Amino acid sequence: MDDEFESLRASAQEALRVRDLSAVGELLAAHDPPEIVRLLEQEPHAADRAVMYRLLDRESAMEVFELLDTGMRAELIEGLRDEDVALIFEQIDPDDRAQLVDELPAGVAKRLMQGLSPAEREVTLSLLGYPRRSIGRYMSPEFVRLRPRLTVGDALTHIRHRGADAETIYLLPVTDDARRVEGVVGLRELVMARADETVAGLMVEARTVRVTDDAESAARRIVEAQLLAAPVVDGEDRIVGIVTIDDASRILEEADDEDAARQGAAEPLRRPYLTTPVLGIVRSRVVWLLVLAVSALLTVQVLGVFEATLEEVVTLALFIPLLTGTAGNTGAQAATTVTRALALGEVRARDVLAVAWREVRVGFVLGALLGLLGFALASLVFDVAFGAVIGLTLVAVCTLAATVGGAMPMLARAVRADPAVFSTPFISTFCDATSLIIYFVIATRILGL
């Protein structure tokens, strides 16, 4: 499978190099949209991406477009002629259209919106009316709802009439006269049932999400409960849309992307790595790096305070990277675990004390193990007093780092910030400075400096 893709990629690149556009077109026509998406994602030259995209037939172009990242979509749109753009914009799903409006320059978005039919425009505007990052932005307003008193036979007829434009017909919300959700029924249950049974007899309790719910947590509930789709309701339980599991999976992948990037002190790239310009990558990292470097000036100041001690026993300097590194690693471990547990909803902001108490104990056990080892090694190489300094510092530093690493993401969540903002490197920097203080305080006491 992967080898096949490699040979497709090699042939496409060769054909692009010699500008044999009809060969490129034939290659693309012979492959599935997901493979074409991979090809576009791994093509480093923007011009070649645009060429390939323009060579797709209309149907593939639409399907490929729906599978692309938002950043790539905006780039392709900007490279196309206005008529082509208007055509794509009209034909994609309303939820994809709402995402795209956020992505495009305001002028372009406005012109495109004006080109829509009044009905399509209204649908899109209604999605844009929900807050950014709410599930309302990602839902589809096109669904088929059933009434509870319908027979199965009539329900299937209704679905055949109304189902063509719907996002999904595999999960069908059952509503009352006021569009309030009374339950859901799966197409599977309808197909398996006798034609004279009623929808009310087959429907089960609906697991709905609120239209203003945070998109990530709503998506996670859908995926965790292994639902095919979930009705989206307003404050009065009236249905306004539907979210399918494939949309939910995509939302989660983007959220996990963001978390992964933040844990590494970078902002997520909006598009595939190889298609992002070097300066785009720099931009995603430079702010964090500067913030961290400026915070690290703290360590210079701490060491400045202990400069006299250092002059007296230069050997102390040898262990600085080992101790700060261990503190950073211990803090990073705790932060990573807790951030992930928060993302999965396994712990809540109010569990902060329970989490801190676990991490105190975990940090102490880890510190005791490393400390014993450090004591033994440093005693052998230097002397027992120096061994005691290293050993005790490791115990104290690991306990503190684990506690801080575990508590920081919890505090971030409590003030409704992204827990991943207090990322691993941020915690490392904090641990660097505190571990130096602990180190020199213990050293001056034990070595009598």
Add this chain to the structure above:
Amino acid sequence: MDDEFESLRASAQEALRVRDLSAVGELLAAHDPPEIVRLLEQEPHAADRAVMYRLLDRESAMEVFELLDTGMRAELIEGLRDEDVALIFEQIDPDDRAQLVDELPAGVAKRLMQGLSPAEREVTLSLLGYPRRSIGRYMSPEFVRLRPRLTVGDALTHIRHRGADAETIYLLPVTDDARRVEGVVGLRELVMARADETVAGLMVEARTVRVTDDAESAARRIVEAQLLAAPVVDGEDRIVGIVTIDDASRILEEADDEDAARQGAAEPLRRPYLTTPVLGIVRSRVVWLLVLAVSALLTVQVLGVFEATLEEVVTLALFIPLLTGTAGNTGAQAATTVTRALALGEVRARDVLAVAWREVRVGFVLGALLGLLGFALASLVFDVAFGAVIGLTLVAVCTLAATVGGAMPMLARAVRADPAVFSTPFISTFCDATSLIIYFVIATRILGL
């Protein structure tokens, strides 16, 4: 929604505290399986989890069981009476059963397998015959296949007869006499079509996965292509099972869990954070921490080499944590981005040179920005020569760290190891040692030591 859950949790904990089991039972009966799962995941006492689980009625117990992590499943199984276990084991899906066999002590698993009906045992054994981490372990062997010449009416009748036990009937593989996959058709298309159309006229090309494919990459292809399900085929394209998007999403969540943990230098927890014993958390971290601490001994040795230089200019020691920290952060950023791009399939092992070249440029630009700042500050506080040392060191160190951070995960992938194993902290430790060498070499040259 979240407040409701909090009040459920508070009531459940209070009822457990006073041992009012009928109240606990009523609370559980009034809530959905996904909420009960959350409740179990946030309950820190194993005994109380077991009590709650035993109070569920049979149907909820089964549904809750299927939604739990593998670690939690094994724990609950071990706490139940043998008859209850045998009942659960017989009733869950074959793919869940195969996962559970891996999780349980060998003796328990063997006894349970013997209790199965011969047919169920055979199905389970066939899944266990595929390698660990292959998609074969996660697929369902229960599906409904159609023949191309069937009419839509006959196909629907066939589905009604055979569909009850199938994992899904929303995607139906179409096969020839030798069970080779010729295409797939959605239940949606069948329901929307006229009864006299044929399956062959409605079917589309199948996107299949190979039974021995790595589970994570197969799952990612399914989610990225937004498929409801994919047929799983053997080496001769014969169908052996089916994987649904909800199984695929679950595989991806577990893989992302593992990546997130590894990035923070810990092994993933097998179960929710609050339900993992303190020593379990220690176990997930201690090996990595020891490996990193032992590698950090390298920094002690490097500094030992330059001890004389340090004694001459103690001020050099003040900047050690700042420089190693910045190198570590730069390396971490590159490693995180590249690891994620590898996980998403955006870059391949053979792109190692392209990735390294991008990171050389990104690292140089970042280093130049930080270096200018460092030069200015250090020149003001100390003198221009010292400023030049700090500035030049930052340029060199950032360039090297980004390159190494970007290349390491690529090299890991090239030798078929998990890229996240060369995790952020591992790269930080490596960068610590090299940045110290660079620092002291530049310092001795410029300051003429």
